[in-house]
Amino acid sequence: MLAVFKREFLSYFRSPVGYVALALFSFLSGYIFVSLFGSGEVNLAVEINLLTRYFMIIIPIITMGLFSEDKKRGTEVLYYSSPVSLFSVVMGKFLAALSLFAVLFVNVIIHMIITAMYGGVVDINAWGSVIVYFFLAALFIAIGVFASALTDNQIIAAIISFVIILAINLLSYISGMAQSAATTIATSLGSDVDKVNTIGERVAAVINWFDPLEKTKNFLYGIFSVAPLIFCLSFTLVFLFLTYRVLEKKRWSQG
Amino acid sequence: MIEITNLVKNYGDKKAVRGISFTVNDGEVLGFLGPNGAGKSTTMNIITGFLSSTSGTVKVNGHDILEEPEEAKKCIGYLPELPPLYLDMTVLEYLNFICDLKSVSRKGRKEHLAKIISMVKIVDVADRLIGNLSKGYKQRVGIAQALVGDPDILILDEPTVGLDPNQIIEIRKLIKNLSATKTIIISSHILSEVQAVCDRVVIINKGKVAAIDTITDLSKRLAGSSKLLLSCQGPVKDIVNSLRGIPGVSDTNVRNSDDQVHEIEIIVDGNGGADVRRQIFYNMSKGGWPILEFRSLDPTLEEIFLSITSA
Structure with missing residues:
Protein backbone atom coordinates (compact mmCIF):
# COMPACT_ATOMS: atom_id res chain seq x y z
CA MET A 1 0.00 0.00 0.00
CA LEU A 2 2.84 2.38 0.89
CA ALA A 3 4.50 1.83 -2.51
CA VAL A 4 1.29 2.69 -4.37
CA PHE A 5 0.60 5.65 -2.09
CA LYS A 6 4.10 7.06 -2.61
CA ARG A 7 3.97 6.66 -6.38
CA GLU A 8 0.53 8.19 -6.77
CA PHE A 9 1.15 11.08 -4.41
CA LEU A 10 4.43 12.02 -6.11
CA SER A 11 2.87 11.57 -9.55
CA TYR A 12 0.53 14.49 -8.76
CA PHE A 13 3.59 16.72 -8.78
CA ARG A 14 5.22 15.06 -11.79
CA SER A 15 2.22 16.04 -13.89
CA PRO A 16 0.16 19.26 -14.06
CA VAL A 17 -2.71 17.67 -12.06
CA GLY A 18 -1.33 18.47 -8.60
CA TYR A 19 -0.40 22.01 -9.59
CA VAL A 20 -3.76 22.66 -11.28
CA ALA A 21 -5.61 21.43 -8.17
CA LEU A 22 -3.36 23.52 -5.93
CA ALA A 23 -3.76 26.64 -8.08
CA LEU A 24 -7.54 26.22 -8.31
CA PHE A 25 -7.95 25.62 -4.60
CA SER A 26 -5.63 28.50 -3.68
CA PHE A 27 -7.56 30.82 -5.96
CA LEU A 28 -10.97 29.78 -4.60
CA SER A 29 -9.98 29.81 -0.92
CA GLY A 30 -8.05 33.04 -1.38
CA TYR A 31 -10.96 34.71 -3.13
CA ILE A 32 -13.41 33.65 -0.41
CA PHE A 33 -11.02 34.68 2.38
CA VAL A 34 -10.26 38.08 0.84
CA SER A 35 -13.99 38.71 0.35
CA LEU A 36 -14.68 37.89 4.00
CA PHE A 37 -11.65 39.87 5.12
CA GLY A 38 -12.81 42.87 3.12
CA SER A 39 -16.22 42.75 4.79
CA GLY A 40 -14.46 43.04 8.14
CA GLU A 41 -15.90 39.84 9.53
CA VAL A 42 -13.90 36.69 8.84
CA ASN A 43 -15.80 33.47 9.51
CA LEU A 44 -13.54 30.53 8.72
CA ALA A 45 -16.42 28.07 9.07
CA VAL A 46 -18.14 29.85 6.20
CA GLU A 47 -14.96 29.74 4.09
CA ILE A 48 -14.41 26.03 4.68
CA ASN A 49 -18.07 25.26 4.10
CA LEU A 50 -18.03 27.16 0.81
CA LEU A 51 -14.89 25.31 -0.24
CA THR A 52 -16.62 21.94 0.24
CA ARG A 53 -19.10 23.09 -2.45
CA TYR A 54 -16.21 23.18 -4.93
CA PHE A 55 -15.24 19.56 -4.23
CA MET A 56 -17.37 18.59 -7.23
CA ILE A 57 -14.81 20.36 -9.46
CA ILE A 58 -11.54 19.63 -7.68
CA ILE A 59 -12.09 15.99 -6.72
CA PRO A 60 -12.90 14.71 -10.25
CA ILE A 61 -9.67 16.40 -11.44
CA ILE A 62 -7.48 14.66 -8.89
CA THR A 63 -9.14 11.23 -9.02
CA MET A 64 -9.94 10.81 -12.73
CA GLY A 65 -6.62 9.20 -13.66
CA LEU A 66 -6.05 7.00 -10.62
CA PHE A 67 -7.18 3.74 -12.23
CA SER A 68 -8.23 4.79 -15.74
CA GLU A 69 -4.67 5.79 -16.65
CA ASP A 70 -3.30 2.45 -15.44
CA LYS A 71 -5.79 0.63 -17.61
CA LYS A 72 -5.01 2.81 -20.61
CA ARG A 73 -1.21 2.51 -20.27
CA GLY A 74 -1.26 -1.20 -19.39
CA THR A 75 0.39 -0.57 -16.01
CA GLU A 76 -2.51 -2.18 -14.14
CA VAL A 77 -0.82 -5.52 -14.89
CA LEU A 78 1.77 -4.58 -12.24
CA TYR A 79 -0.86 -4.57 -9.52
CA TYR A 80 -2.51 -7.79 -10.65
CA SER A 81 0.73 -9.73 -11.09
CA SER A 82 2.65 -8.43 -8.04
CA PRO A 83 2.37 -9.98 -4.59
CA VAL A 84 0.15 -7.16 -3.28
CA SER A 85 -3.54 -7.32 -2.52
CA LEU A 86 -5.82 -5.36 -4.80
CA PHE A 87 -7.51 -3.70 -1.83
CA SER A 88 -4.19 -2.29 -0.64
CA VAL A 89 -3.73 -0.82 -4.13
CA VAL A 90 -7.16 0.83 -3.85
CA MET A 91 -6.29 2.16 -0.38
CA GLY A 92 -2.90 3.43 -1.55
CA LYS A 93 -4.46 5.44 -4.36
CA PHE A 94 -7.27 6.72 -2.14
CA LEU A 95 -4.86 7.88 0.56
CA ALA A 96 -2.65 9.58 -2.04
CA ALA A 97 -5.62 11.66 -3.25
CA LEU A 98 -6.68 12.40 0.33
CA SER A 99 -3.14 13.51 1.16
CA LEU A 100 -3.20 15.90 -1.78
CA PHE A 101 -6.34 17.33 -0.23
CA ALA A 102 -4.49 17.76 3.04
CA VAL A 103 -1.80 19.68 1.12
CA LEU A 104 -4.49 21.90 -0.41
CA PHE A 105 -5.77 22.59 3.09
CA VAL A 106 -2.52 24.39 3.90
CA ASN A 107 -4.21 27.40 2.28
CA VAL A 108 -6.89 27.40 4.97
CA ILE A 109 -4.28 26.99 7.71
CA ILE A 110 -2.53 30.11 6.39
CA HIS A 111 -5.88 31.92 6.51
CA MET A 112 -6.35 30.75 10.11
CA ILE A 113 -2.94 32.15 11.02
CA ILE A 114 -3.69 35.48 9.31
CA THR A 115 -7.06 35.66 11.08
CA ALA A 116 -5.44 35.00 14.45
CA MET A 117 -2.69 37.56 13.71
CA TYR A 118 -5.29 40.26 13.05
CA GLY A 119 -7.11 39.50 16.27
CA GLY A 120 -9.79 37.31 14.70
CA VAL A 121 -11.16 34.18 16.33
CA VAL A 122 -10.57 30.64 15.12
CA ASP A 123 -13.53 29.23 17.00
CA ILE A 124 -15.13 25.82 17.54
CA ASN A 125 -17.25 26.35 14.41
CA ALA A 126 -14.07 26.57 12.32
CA TRP A 127 -12.70 23.34 13.82
CA GLY A 128 -16.04 21.64 13.23
CA SER A 129 -15.82 22.71 9.60
CA VAL A 130 -12.30 21.28 9.36
CA ILE A 131 -13.58 17.89 10.53
CA VAL A 132 -16.43 18.01 7.99
CA TYR A 133 -14.00 19.10 5.26
CA PHE A 134 -11.87 15.98 5.66
CA PHE A 135 -14.73 13.51 6.11
CA LEU A 136 -16.57 14.85 3.07
CA ALA A 137 -13.34 14.94 1.08
CA ALA A 138 -12.74 11.27 1.97
CA LEU A 139 -16.26 10.32 0.87
CA PHE A 140 -16.10 12.23 -2.42
CA ILE A 141 -12.58 11.00 -3.18
CA ALA A 142 -13.80 7.42 -2.68
CA ILE A 143 -16.55 8.20 -5.23
CA GLY A 144 -13.88 9.58 -7.61
CA VAL A 145 -11.70 6.49 -7.15
CA PHE A 146 -14.71 4.30 -7.91
CA ALA A 147 -15.54 6.30 -11.06
CA SER A 148 -11.92 5.99 -12.21
CA ALA A 149 -12.06 2.20 -11.89
CA LEU A 150 -15.11 2.03 -14.17
CA THR A 151 -13.43 3.25 -17.35
CA ASP A 152 -10.11 3.70 -19.12
CA ASN A 153 -11.08 7.23 -20.17
CA GLN A 154 -10.10 9.97 -17.71
CA ILE A 155 -12.70 12.42 -19.00
CA ILE A 156 -15.53 9.93 -18.60
CA ALA A 157 -14.27 9.10 -15.09
CA ALA A 158 -14.27 12.82 -14.22
CA ILE A 159 -17.80 13.26 -15.59
CA ILE A 160 -19.11 10.25 -13.61
CA SER A 161 -17.66 11.49 -10.32
CA PHE A 162 -18.78 15.09 -11.04
CA VAL A 163 -22.36 13.93 -11.66
CA ILE A 164 -22.47 11.80 -8.47
CA ILE A 165 -20.99 14.55 -6.29
CA LEU A 166 -23.29 17.15 -7.88
CA ALA A 167 -26.29 14.90 -7.19
CA ILE A 168 -25.22 14.61 -3.54
CA ASN A 169 -24.90 18.40 -3.33
CA LEU A 170 -28.42 18.73 -4.73
CA LEU A 171 -29.98 16.13 -2.43
CA SER A 172 -31.70 18.79 -0.26
CA TYR A 173 -33.35 20.26 -3.40
CA ILE A 174 -34.16 16.79 -4.68
CA SER A 175 -35.79 15.88 -1.35
CA GLY A 176 -37.85 19.11 -1.46
CA MET A 177 -39.02 18.32 -5.00
CA ALA A 178 -39.75 14.71 -4.08
CA GLN A 179 -41.77 15.88 -1.09
CA SER A 180 -43.88 18.15 -3.30
CA ALA A 181 -44.30 15.43 -5.91
CA ALA A 182 -45.31 12.83 -3.30
CA THR A 183 -47.77 15.29 -1.76
CA THR A 184 -49.29 16.08 -5.15
CA ILE A 185 -49.67 12.40 -6.06
CA ALA A 186 -51.20 11.53 -2.67
CA THR A 187 -53.63 14.48 -2.89
CA SER A 188 -54.74 13.45 -6.38
CA LEU A 189 -55.39 9.94 -5.02
CA GLY A 190 -57.78 11.47 -2.48
CA SER A 191 -55.82 10.97 0.78
CA ASP A 192 -56.65 13.26 3.72
CA VAL A 193 -54.40 16.28 4.44
CA ASP A 194 -52.54 14.82 7.45
CA LYS A 195 -51.75 11.63 5.61
CA VAL A 196 -50.60 13.55 2.53
CA ASN A 197 -48.18 15.64 4.58
CA THR A 198 -46.82 12.56 6.34
CA ILE A 199 -46.16 10.75 3.04
CA GLY A 200 -44.36 13.81 1.63
CA GLU A 201 -42.25 14.21 4.77
CA ARG A 202 -41.31 10.54 4.80
CA VAL A 203 -40.15 10.62 1.18
CA ALA A 204 -38.07 13.72 1.93
CA ALA A 205 -36.67 12.10 5.09
CA VAL A 206 -35.55 8.99 3.15
CA ILE A 207 -33.70 11.13 0.60
CA ASN A 208 -32.25 13.38 3.29
CA TRP A 209 -30.93 10.35 5.12
CA PHE A 210 -28.45 9.89 2.27
CA ASP A 211 -27.34 13.54 2.35
CA PRO A 212 -23.91 13.84 4.02
CA LEU A 213 -24.06 17.66 3.84
CA GLU A 214 -27.33 17.69 5.76
CA LYS A 215 -25.97 15.19 8.29
CA THR A 216 -22.81 17.18 8.99
CA LYS A 217 -24.26 20.70 8.95
CA ASN A 218 -24.40 20.97 12.78
CA PHE A 219 -20.59 20.73 12.89
CA LEU A 220 -20.49 24.18 11.30
CA TYR A 221 -22.25 25.52 14.41
CA GLY A 222 -19.91 23.76 16.79
CA ILE A 223 -22.30 20.91 17.55
CA PHE A 224 -20.36 17.66 17.23
CA SER A 225 -21.64 14.09 17.10
CA VAL A 226 -20.13 10.79 16.00
CA ALA A 227 -23.03 9.49 13.89
CA PRO A 228 -22.49 11.79 10.85
CA LEU A 229 -18.79 10.92 10.85
CA ILE A 230 -19.55 7.19 10.97
CA PHE A 231 -22.03 7.78 8.12
CA CYS A 232 -19.34 9.44 5.95
CA LEU A 233 -16.74 6.84 6.86
CA SER A 234 -19.14 3.97 6.11
CA PHE A 235 -20.00 5.30 2.67
CA THR A 236 -16.32 5.97 2.00
CA LEU A 237 -15.59 2.31 2.73
CA VAL A 238 -18.57 1.22 0.64
CA PHE A 239 -17.22 3.06 -2.41
CA LEU A 240 -13.69 1.76 -1.83
CA PHE A 241 -15.05 -1.77 -1.54
CA LEU A 242 -17.08 -1.27 -4.74
CA THR A 243 -13.87 -0.11 -6.46
CA TYR A 244 -12.13 -3.27 -5.31
CA ARG A 245 -15.01 -5.39 -6.62
CA VAL A 246 -14.97 -3.63 -10.00
CA LEU A 247 -11.23 -4.32 -10.32
CA GLU A 248 -11.65 -7.94 -9.21
CA LYS A 249 -14.47 -8.40 -11.72
CA LYS A 250 -12.21 -7.16 -14.51
CA ARG A 251 -9.80 -9.97 -13.70
CA TRP A 252 -12.55 -12.53 -14.12
CA SER A 253 -14.16 -11.17 -17.25
CA GLN A 254 -11.51 -9.17 -19.10
CA GLY A 255 -11.01 -9.92 -22.78
CA MET B 1 8.31 -25.34 -11.68
CA ARG B 221 8.05 -36.45 -35.67
CA LEU B 222 6.75 -34.11 -38.31
CA ALA B 223 9.03 -35.32 -41.05
CA GLY B 224 8.60 -39.03 -40.29
CA SER B 225 11.97 -39.40 -41.94
CA SER B 226 14.88 -37.01 -42.06
CA LYS B 227 16.43 -35.59 -45.17
CA LEU B 228 19.98 -34.75 -46.19
CA LEU B 229 21.14 -32.57 -49.02
CA LEU B 230 24.30 -33.59 -50.84
CA SER B 231 25.99 -31.38 -53.37
CA CYS B 232 28.74 -33.19 -55.23
CA GLN B 233 30.61 -33.77 -58.49
CA GLY B 234 30.80 -37.00 -60.52
CA PRO B 235 28.61 -39.29 -62.65
CA VAL B 236 25.12 -38.73 -61.25
CA LYS B 237 23.81 -42.23 -62.05
CA ASP B 238 26.69 -43.94 -60.26
CA ILE B 239 26.37 -41.62 -57.27
CA VAL B 240 22.63 -42.26 -56.95
CA ASN B 241 23.10 -46.02 -57.21
CA SER B 242 25.82 -45.93 -54.60
CA LEU B 243 23.67 -43.89 -52.22
CA ARG B 244 20.65 -46.16 -52.67
CA GLY B 245 22.79 -49.11 -51.69
CA ILE B 246 23.47 -47.70 -48.24
CA PRO B 247 21.28 -49.33 -45.51
CA GLY B 248 18.95 -46.68 -44.04
CA VAL B 249 18.65 -44.63 -47.21
CA SER B 250 15.10 -45.10 -48.44
CA ASP B 251 15.14 -42.83 -51.45
CA THR B 252 17.05 -40.19 -53.35
CA ASN B 253 15.88 -37.30 -55.42
CA VAL B 254 18.11 -35.36 -57.80
CA ARG B 255 17.06 -31.76 -57.32
CA ASN B 256 19.49 -30.01 -59.54
CA SER B 257 22.06 -31.33 -61.92
CA ASP B 258 24.42 -29.93 -64.50
CA ASP B 259 27.59 -31.29 -66.05
CA GLN B 260 29.67 -30.41 -63.03
CA VAL B 261 27.56 -30.25 -59.85
CA HIS B 262 24.60 -32.31 -58.66
CA GLU B 263 22.28 -31.55 -55.77
CA ILE B 264 20.81 -34.76 -54.40
CA GLU B 265 18.14 -35.00 -51.66
CA ILE B 266 18.68 -38.15 -49.63
CA ILE B 267 15.69 -39.46 -47.67
CA VAL B 268 16.73 -41.43 -44.61
CA ASP B 269 14.39 -43.95 -43.04
CA GLY B 270 13.31 -42.38 -39.74
CA ASN B 271 12.26 -45.61 -38.06
CA GLY B 272 15.73 -47.05 -37.72
CA GLY B 273 17.17 -43.76 -36.66
CA ALA B 274 20.33 -44.77 -38.56
CA ASP B 275 23.08 -42.22 -39.05
CA VAL B 276 24.01 -42.73 -42.67
CA ARG B 277 26.28 -39.72 -42.97
CA ARG B 278 29.56 -41.59 -42.42
CA GLN B 279 28.72 -44.26 -44.97
CA ILE B 280 27.73 -41.61 -47.52
CA PHE B 281 31.10 -39.96 -46.98
CA TYR B 282 32.99 -43.26 -47.40
CA ASN B 283 31.06 -44.15 -50.57
CA MET B 284 31.70 -40.73 -52.09
CA SER B 285 35.34 -40.93 -51.16
CA LYS B 286 35.69 -44.43 -52.59
CA GLY B 287 34.13 -43.31 -55.87
CA GLY B 288 36.37 -40.25 -56.01
CA TRP B 289 33.37 -37.94 -56.11
CA PRO B 290 34.11 -34.66 -54.27
CA ILE B 291 31.53 -33.45 -51.75
CA LEU B 292 30.87 -29.69 -52.15
CA GLU B 293 28.12 -29.40 -49.56
CA PHE B 294 26.46 -31.84 -47.17
CA ARG B 295 23.76 -30.74 -44.73
CA SER B 296 20.61 -31.76 -42.96
CA LEU B 297 17.28 -30.82 -44.51
CA ASP B 298 15.15 -31.23 -41.36
CA PRO B 299 12.13 -28.97 -41.24
CA THR B 300 12.75 -25.56 -39.68
CA LEU B 301 10.69 -24.34 -36.77
CA GLU B 302 8.81 -22.15 -39.24
CA GLU B 303 7.82 -25.26 -41.23
CA ILE B 304 6.84 -27.13 -38.06
CA PHE B 305 4.82 -24.14 -36.86
CA LEU B 306 3.03 -23.73 -40.17
CA SER B 307 2.35 -27.44 -40.48
CA ILE B 308 0.88 -27.71 -36.96
CA THR B 309 -1.08 -24.49 -36.88
CA SER B 310 -2.58 -24.83 -40.35
CA ALA B 311 -3.60 -28.45 -39.79
Missing part, protein backbone atom coordinates in the same frame (compact mmCIF):
# COMPACT_ATOMS: atom_id res chain seq x y z
CA ILE B 2 4.97 -24.51 -13.27
CA GLU B 3 2.19 -27.08 -13.52
CA ILE B 4 -0.79 -26.19 -15.68
CA THR B 5 -3.70 -28.59 -15.59
CA ASN B 6 -6.81 -28.47 -17.77
CA LEU B 7 -6.77 -24.71 -18.01
CA VAL B 8 -9.95 -23.22 -19.46
CA LYS B 9 -10.78 -19.57 -20.03
CA ASN B 10 -14.05 -18.41 -21.53
CA TYR B 11 -14.95 -14.85 -22.45
CA GLY B 12 -18.71 -15.16 -22.55
CA ASP B 13 -19.42 -17.61 -25.34
CA LYS B 14 -15.90 -17.43 -26.73
CA LYS B 15 -13.57 -20.17 -25.54
CA ALA B 16 -10.10 -18.61 -25.51
CA VAL B 17 -8.32 -21.50 -23.78
CA ARG B 18 -9.71 -25.04 -24.00
CA GLY B 19 -8.14 -27.37 -21.49
CA ILE B 20 -4.43 -26.65 -21.77
CA SER B 21 -2.09 -28.83 -19.69
CA PHE B 22 1.69 -28.79 -19.58
CA THR B 23 4.55 -28.58 -17.11
CA VAL B 24 7.58 -26.35 -17.16
CA ASN B 25 10.49 -27.92 -15.30
CA ASP B 26 12.98 -26.07 -13.13
CA GLY B 27 15.73 -24.40 -15.14
CA GLU B 28 13.97 -25.00 -18.42
CA VAL B 29 13.48 -22.42 -21.17
CA LEU B 30 10.11 -23.06 -22.78
CA GLY B 31 9.06 -21.42 -26.02
CA PHE B 32 5.38 -20.58 -26.22
CA LEU B 33 4.21 -20.42 -29.81
CA GLY B 34 0.95 -20.02 -31.59
CA PRO B 35 -0.77 -17.83 -34.15
CA ASN B 36 -2.41 -14.56 -33.09
CA GLY B 37 -5.53 -15.24 -31.03
CA ALA B 38 -4.46 -18.80 -30.16
CA GLY B 39 -4.61 -18.07 -26.42
CA LYS B 40 -0.91 -17.48 -25.65
CA SER B 41 -1.26 -14.14 -23.88
CA THR B 42 -4.40 -15.31 -22.07
CA THR B 43 -2.52 -18.36 -20.76
CA MET B 44 0.44 -16.20 -19.69
CA ASN B 45 -1.89 -13.72 -18.01
CA ILE B 46 -3.53 -16.57 -16.09
CA ILE B 47 -0.15 -17.97 -15.00
CA THR B 48 0.87 -14.55 -13.66
CA GLY B 49 -2.45 -13.98 -11.87
CA PHE B 50 -3.49 -11.05 -14.07
CA LEU B 51 -6.50 -13.05 -15.24
CA SER B 52 -8.45 -15.76 -13.49
CA SER B 53 -9.19 -19.02 -15.25
CA THR B 54 -12.71 -20.31 -15.78
CA SER B 55 -11.51 -23.73 -14.61
CA GLY B 56 -8.30 -25.67 -14.24
CA THR B 57 -5.29 -25.03 -12.03
CA VAL B 58 -1.95 -23.28 -12.27
CA LYS B 59 0.66 -24.14 -9.66
CA VAL B 60 3.80 -22.06 -9.42
CA ASN B 61 6.50 -23.75 -7.33
CA GLY B 62 3.68 -25.71 -5.68
CA HIS B 63 1.54 -22.62 -4.92
CA ASP B 64 -1.88 -22.45 -6.56
CA ILE B 65 -2.26 -19.04 -8.23
CA LEU B 66 -5.86 -18.72 -7.01
CA GLU B 67 -5.48 -20.16 -3.52
CA GLU B 68 -2.07 -18.71 -2.62
CA PRO B 69 -1.74 -15.81 -5.06
CA GLU B 70 0.82 -13.80 -3.13
CA GLU B 71 3.17 -16.77 -2.63
CA ALA B 72 2.84 -17.77 -6.29
CA LYS B 73 3.37 -14.22 -7.56
CA LYS B 74 6.53 -13.83 -5.48
CA CYS B 75 8.12 -16.50 -7.67
CA ILE B 76 7.29 -14.79 -10.98
CA GLY B 77 8.77 -11.92 -12.95
CA TYR B 78 6.48 -10.92 -15.81
CA LEU B 79 7.11 -8.88 -18.91
CA PRO B 80 3.79 -8.45 -20.73
CA GLU B 81 3.52 -7.67 -24.43
CA LEU B 82 3.23 -3.96 -23.60
CA PRO B 83 5.84 -3.16 -20.91
CA PRO B 84 4.01 -1.75 -17.86
CA LEU B 85 5.98 1.48 -17.52
CA TYR B 86 5.21 4.76 -15.79
CA LEU B 87 6.45 7.32 -18.28
CA ASP B 88 6.60 10.12 -15.70
CA MET B 89 9.23 8.35 -13.59
CA THR B 90 12.96 7.96 -14.13
CA VAL B 91 14.25 4.43 -14.66
CA LEU B 92 15.68 4.29 -11.13
CA GLU B 93 12.53 5.69 -9.52
CA TYR B 94 10.46 3.15 -11.42
CA LEU B 95 12.65 0.18 -10.47
CA ASN B 96 12.61 1.33 -6.84
CA PHE B 97 8.80 1.46 -7.04
CA ILE B 98 8.77 -2.12 -8.36
CA CYS B 99 11.08 -3.09 -5.46
CA ASP B 100 8.55 -1.56 -3.04
CA LEU B 101 5.70 -3.34 -4.81
CA LYS B 102 7.51 -6.68 -4.59
CA SER B 103 8.62 -5.99 -1.00
CA VAL B 104 12.32 -6.20 -1.86
CA SER B 105 14.29 -5.44 1.29
CA ARG B 106 15.92 -2.00 1.43
CA LYS B 107 19.10 -3.68 2.58
CA GLY B 108 21.08 -4.60 -0.50
CA ARG B 109 18.50 -3.04 -2.82
CA LYS B 110 21.01 -0.63 -4.35
CA GLU B 111 23.35 -3.47 -5.31
CA HIS B 112 20.43 -5.58 -6.57
CA LEU B 113 19.23 -2.78 -8.85
CA ALA B 114 22.78 -1.95 -9.99
CA LYS B 115 23.21 -5.59 -11.03
CA ILE B 116 19.94 -5.63 -12.99
CA ILE B 117 20.61 -2.28 -14.63
CA SER B 118 24.03 -3.41 -15.75
CA MET B 119 22.67 -6.81 -16.88
CA VAL B 120 20.08 -5.27 -19.22
CA LYS B 121 22.46 -2.47 -20.20
CA ILE B 122 20.47 0.58 -19.13
CA VAL B 123 23.17 2.14 -16.96
CA ASP B 124 23.46 5.25 -19.14
CA VAL B 125 19.71 5.98 -19.00
CA ALA B 126 19.12 5.13 -15.33
CA ASP B 127 18.42 8.75 -14.39
CA ARG B 128 16.34 9.62 -17.45
CA LEU B 129 12.56 9.81 -17.64
CA ILE B 130 11.13 6.62 -19.11
CA GLY B 131 8.85 8.68 -21.34
CA ASN B 132 11.92 10.08 -23.12
CA LEU B 133 13.51 6.70 -23.86
CA SER B 134 13.52 4.89 -27.20
CA LYS B 135 11.31 1.83 -27.69
CA GLY B 136 14.30 -0.48 -27.30
CA TYR B 137 15.30 1.05 -23.98
CA LYS B 138 11.70 0.94 -22.76
CA GLN B 139 11.66 -2.77 -23.58
CA ARG B 140 14.86 -3.25 -21.57
CA VAL B 141 13.38 -1.37 -18.60
CA GLY B 142 10.40 -3.76 -18.92
CA ILE B 143 12.78 -6.73 -18.72
CA ALA B 144 14.54 -5.08 -15.77
CA GLN B 145 11.28 -4.78 -13.81
CA ALA B 146 10.63 -8.49 -14.40
CA LEU B 147 14.03 -9.27 -12.87
CA VAL B 148 13.40 -7.21 -9.73
CA GLY B 149 13.22 -9.41 -6.64
CA ASP B 150 15.22 -12.16 -8.35
CA PRO B 151 12.20 -14.37 -9.13
CA ASP B 152 12.72 -18.07 -9.89
CA ILE B 153 10.45 -17.89 -12.92
CA LEU B 154 10.45 -15.40 -15.77
CA ILE B 155 7.53 -15.05 -18.15
CA LEU B 156 8.44 -12.96 -21.15
CA ASP B 157 5.83 -12.06 -23.73
CA GLU B 158 7.61 -10.97 -26.92
CA PRO B 159 10.79 -9.84 -25.12
CA THR B 160 12.63 -8.59 -28.20
CA VAL B 161 9.84 -6.60 -29.82
CA GLY B 162 11.09 -3.18 -30.88
CA LEU B 163 14.76 -3.98 -30.46
CA ASP B 164 17.38 -3.57 -33.16
CA PRO B 165 19.32 -6.67 -34.33
CA ASN B 166 22.25 -5.98 -31.97
CA GLN B 167 19.90 -5.54 -29.03
CA ILE B 168 18.04 -8.73 -29.99
CA ILE B 169 21.30 -10.69 -29.87
CA GLU B 170 22.15 -9.12 -26.50
CA ILE B 171 18.74 -9.96 -25.04
CA ARG B 172 19.04 -13.53 -26.34
CA LYS B 173 22.42 -13.79 -24.62
CA LEU B 174 20.86 -12.38 -21.46
CA ILE B 175 18.05 -14.94 -21.60
CA LYS B 176 20.61 -17.71 -22.15
CA ASN B 177 22.58 -16.51 -19.12
CA LEU B 178 19.43 -16.25 -17.00
CA SER B 179 18.39 -19.76 -18.00
CA ALA B 180 21.25 -21.12 -15.91
CA THR B 181 19.42 -20.13 -12.74
CA LYS B 182 15.82 -19.51 -13.76
CA THR B 183 12.83 -21.18 -15.34
CA ILE B 184 11.75 -19.14 -18.35
CA ILE B 185 8.68 -19.08 -20.58
CA ILE B 186 9.07 -17.03 -23.75
CA SER B 187 6.35 -16.18 -26.17
CA SER B 188 7.63 -14.91 -29.47
CA HIS B 189 6.68 -14.61 -33.10
CA ILE B 190 10.34 -14.69 -34.07
CA LEU B 191 10.76 -18.42 -34.43
CA SER B 192 14.52 -18.25 -34.92
CA GLU B 193 14.66 -16.63 -31.49
CA VAL B 194 12.72 -19.48 -29.93
CA GLN B 195 14.95 -21.96 -31.74
CA ALA B 196 18.03 -20.15 -30.43
CA VAL B 197 17.13 -20.04 -26.74
CA CYS B 198 14.48 -22.64 -25.93
CA ASP B 199 14.89 -26.21 -24.69
CA ARG B 200 11.29 -27.16 -25.54
CA VAL B 201 8.38 -25.55 -27.32
CA VAL B 202 4.65 -25.62 -26.70
CA ILE B 203 2.63 -24.79 -29.78
CA ILE B 204 -0.94 -23.82 -29.07
CA ASN B 205 -3.62 -23.40 -31.65
CA LYS B 206 -7.26 -22.43 -31.18
CA GLY B 207 -6.89 -22.60 -27.40
CA LYS B 208 -5.46 -26.12 -27.32
CA VAL B 209 -1.96 -27.57 -27.07
CA ALA B 210 -1.14 -28.68 -30.62
CA ALA B 211 2.38 -29.90 -29.89
CA ILE B 212 4.84 -30.00 -27.04
CA ASP B 213 8.38 -31.30 -27.47
CA THR B 214 11.97 -30.34 -28.18
CA ILE B 215 12.47 -28.72 -31.58
CA THR B 216 14.59 -31.67 -32.76
CA ASP B 217 11.98 -34.26 -31.79
CA LEU B 218 9.18 -32.17 -33.23
CA SER B 219 10.95 -31.94 -36.55
CA LYS B 220 11.63 -35.68 -36.58
